[in-house]
Amino acid sequence: MRGGVWMGVSGGRRIPAGWGLAGLSILALATLALGPFVGGTSLPLGVLSGGGTEAEQMIFWKLRVPQVLVAFLAGSGLALSGMTFQAIFRNPLATPFTLGVASGAALGAAIYVYSGVDLGIPGLPGITLFAFAGALGAVSLVVGLTASRRGLSTAGVLLAGVAVSFFCSSLLMFVQYISKMGHSIKILHWMMGGLNVFGYEPVFQVLPFVMAGAGVILLLGAELNLLLLGDDLAASRGVAVRRVKLGLFAVTSLAVAGVVAVCGPIGFVGMMVPHVARLLFGADHRVLGPACLLSGGVFLVLCDRLARSVVPPAEVPVGVITALLGGPFFLWLLLRRGLH
Amino acid sequence: MEAAQRSAASGAEPILEARGLGVEAEGRPILAGVAFSLPVGEALAILGPNGAGKSTLLRCLLQIQPLGSGEVLVEGRPLAGLRPRERARLLAYLPQLDGRGVPFTVREFVAMSRYAYVELFGGLGLEDRRAVDRALEMTGMAPFSERPMSTLSGGERQQAHMAAALAQEARVLLLDEPTAFLDYGHRARIHEILSAVRGELGTTLVLVTHDVNEAVAVADRVLALRAGRVVFAGSPGDLLEPEVLRSIYGVGFSLVPRGPGEPPLVTSGGRPDRPEEPAREPSGAAS
Numbered sequence: 358m359r360g361g362v363w364m365g366v367s368g369g370r371r372i373p374a375g376w377g378l379a380g381l382s383i384l385a386l387a388t389l390a391l392g393p394f395v396g397g398t399s400l401p402l403g404v405l406s407g408g409g410t411e412a413e414q415m416i417f418w419k420l421r422v423p424q425v426l427v428a429f430l431a432g433s434g435l436a437l438s439g440m441t442f443q444a445i446f447r448n449p450l451a452t453p454f455t456l457g458v459a460s461g462a463a464l465g466a467a468i469y470v471y472s473g474v475d476l477g478i479p480g481l482p483g484i485t486l487f488a489f490a491g492a493l494g495a496v497s498l499v500v501g502l503t504a505s506r507r508g509l510s511t512a513g514v515l516l517a518g519v520a521v522s523f524f525c526s527s528l529l530m531f532v533q534y535i536s537k538m539g540h541s542i543k544i545l546h547w548m549m550g551g552l553n554v555f556g557y558e559p560v561f562q563v564l565p566f567v568m569a570g571a572g573v574i575l576l577l578g579a580e581l582n583l584l585l586l587g588d589d590l591a592a593s594r595g596v597a598v599r600r601v602k603l604g605l606f607a608v609t610s611l612a613v614a615g616v617v618a619v620c621g622p623i624g625f626v627g628m629m630v631p632h633v634a635r636l637l638f639g640a641d642h643r644v645l646g647p648a649c650l651l652s653g654g655v656f657l658v659l660c661d662r663l664a665r666s667v668v669p670p671a672e673v674p675v676g677v678i679t680a681l682l683g684g685p686f687f688l689w690l691l692l693r694r695g696l697h
Numbered sequence: 698m699e700a701a702q703r704s705a706a707s708g709a710e711p712i713l714e715a716r717g718l719g720v721e722a723e724g725r726p727i728l729a730g731v732a733f734s735l736p737v738g739e740a741l742a743i744l745g746p747n748g749a750g751k752s753t754l755l756r757c758l759l760q761i762q763p764l765g766s767g768e769v770l771v772e773g774r775p776l777a778g779l780r781p782r783e784r785a786r787l788l789a790y791l792p793q794l795d796g797r798g799v800p801f802t803v804r805e806f807v808a809m810s811r812y813a814y815v816e817l818f819g820g821l822g823l824e825d826r827r828a829v830d831r832a833l834e835m836t837g838m839a840p841f842s843e844r845p846m847s848t849l850s851g852g853e854r855q856q857a858h859m860a861a862a863l864a865q866e867a868r869v870l871l872l873d874e875p876t877a878f879l880d881y882g883h884r885a886r887i888h889e890i891l892s893a894v895r896g897e898l899g900t901t902l903v904l905v906t907h908d909v910n911e912a913v914a915v916a917d918r919v920l921a922l923r924a925g926r927v928v929f930a931g932s933p934g935d936l937l938e939p940e941v942l943r944s945i946y947g948v949g950f951s952l953v954p955r956g957p958g959e960p961p962l963v964t965s966g967g968r969p970d971r972p973e974e975p976a977r978e979p980s981g982a983a984s
Contacts, residue, residue, distance in 0.1 A: 447797070585799070586809075587795065587797070590790065593761060593790035594865065595784065595813035
């Protein structure tokens with residue numbers, strides 16, 4: 358059946374949900390606990406209890422712990438958003454990037470930096486606000502372009518998404534080009550995507566948006582399952598399709614905006630993690646949701662720690678590692694479980 | 698069982714009523730002034746040529762497609778005022794299969810139909826499991842319950858969809874060409890299930906079909922559409938006139954007599970009234 362492979366049915370053998378999620382939770386805790394010890398310089402265990410030099414204390418608590426936390430949140434948010442888009446559009450290629458949401462968010466954030474203004478309400482930094490507006494603008498444009506004709510064909514949605522994505526990216530480069538020197542470098546640096554955070558402010562800048570998104574997405578597992586059957590069937594089973602979709606668009610845009618505003622666009626996580634999780638756990642979103650949350654976080658933390666360790670003191674952009682690690686693993690899984 | 702008792706008690710009170718339904722798409726009327734009333738426990742067949750608005754009518758009855766004008770009443774209550782879950786407990790839908798994979802096992806897929814009964818955070822209760830089991834039994838899908846949907850044949854998949862619609866335990870079941878593309882065996886199986894559903898559960902049926910013989914065999918009433926308007930409404934007996942059929946489809950028909958007590962077999966053999974339009978697959982707003 359068309360769609361069978363990506364939806365994770367053909368392999369047949371699934372990991373039992375309870376054991377799988379328990380294992381993933383342990384892995385996630387281990388990653389969060391051990392992650393800060395991995396990096397260009399090795400740190401003694403004593404930093405946990407106030408030991409080590411002042412520099413080591415600084416590296417551990419002010420750099421690595423926030424980096425690990427932000428990476429985990431970003432990975433979770435992107436993976437859950439990808440999973441949600443794939444279910445809503447019933448298409449394996451629907452991700453925050455192919456739909457233009459991430460580019461829209463990036464454009465919004467760049468415009469904020471370019472403008473040099475400093476606004477924002479408590480709890481909602483200006484850059485996230487602009488990124489959110491950009492993400493919502495992009496997703497509205499994509500949905501609006503394709504919903505004018507009944508049916509919302511997925512090929513049409515993806516084409517529109519790619520068009521919007523390119524348009525936003527070009528506009529972003531234009532904004533960067535006309536920006537003042539200082540702003541321009543800031544935008545360029547941020548565009549490369551990275552998790553070079555310092556201190557806890559970025560953690561709290563990402564946390565609420567990813568948590569809000571994750572909360573809503575995890576609550577709507579049954580609805581996402583039914584949306585996989587198509588809008589008509591979902592509606593006939595009692596899902597308030599329009600309301601559920603609008604809500605999901607809003608929270609995924611918010612989560613993507615929250616992540617992109619701090620980390621820049623980090624590709625591949627939003628597409629690959631949901632697919633891998635689906636191949637391992639099956640397509641039931643009540644299990645797949647938590648699985649994406651945990652494995653997205655673990656995956657991005659691992660990639661980020663690896664990016665900082667392979668050629669120290671240089672730090673490879675994390676996006677390079679996500680694709681280098683994830684690509685072959687994904688192909689391997691697909692070949693092993695999907696194609697027979 | 699409960700449904701059967703209810704239907705016996707309420708007699709011939711209409712369960713589904715359409716009043717002046719109209720839908721337009723891009724300025725063109727798809728449905729205009731469609732009205733009917735269907736008593737509890739009866740079966741209505743909707744006939745008509747491709748593009749007549751049959752599927753659109755079904756989608757309007759389910760409130761999947763917004764109405765331009767008119768209203769749908771279920772048990773005397775306007776459908777528009779109901780919440781989606783309340784609606785799903787009254788009306789179930791068997792759509793035309795679109796050939797897309799469903800990434801679940803048969804049992805998982807059927808269990809998802811209990812959405813309208815399961816509250817937030819709630820799993821399937823005893824009642825829900827019973828409904829799922831009964832639907833699997835009634836459709837003969839119990840032996841297939843652990844099979845992934847993607848490994849089923851077309852006929853088995855249709856039976857699984859039927860099981861899912863039954864597990865919803867709605868009072869009215871609306872089916873869009875349930876036997877299209879099925880072989881004779883699976884077609885007979887579906888008809889058997891439908892008569893069991895009527896007999897055991899007292900479910901009211903609305904069935905879109907292209908097959909006049911199927912309509913006559915299954916339904917108590919027939920509604921025929923042409924270009925979005927009702928051109929025939931009556932009993933299957935009244936439908937079985939070559940002139941009536943010609944007025945619906947614009948082509949000649951012959952009636953082949955069968956044994957006593959059996960309705961004649963309808964075959965189309967005539968020449969079309971006018972040059973035939975290019976064949977269109979019934980899909981979306983056009984059908």
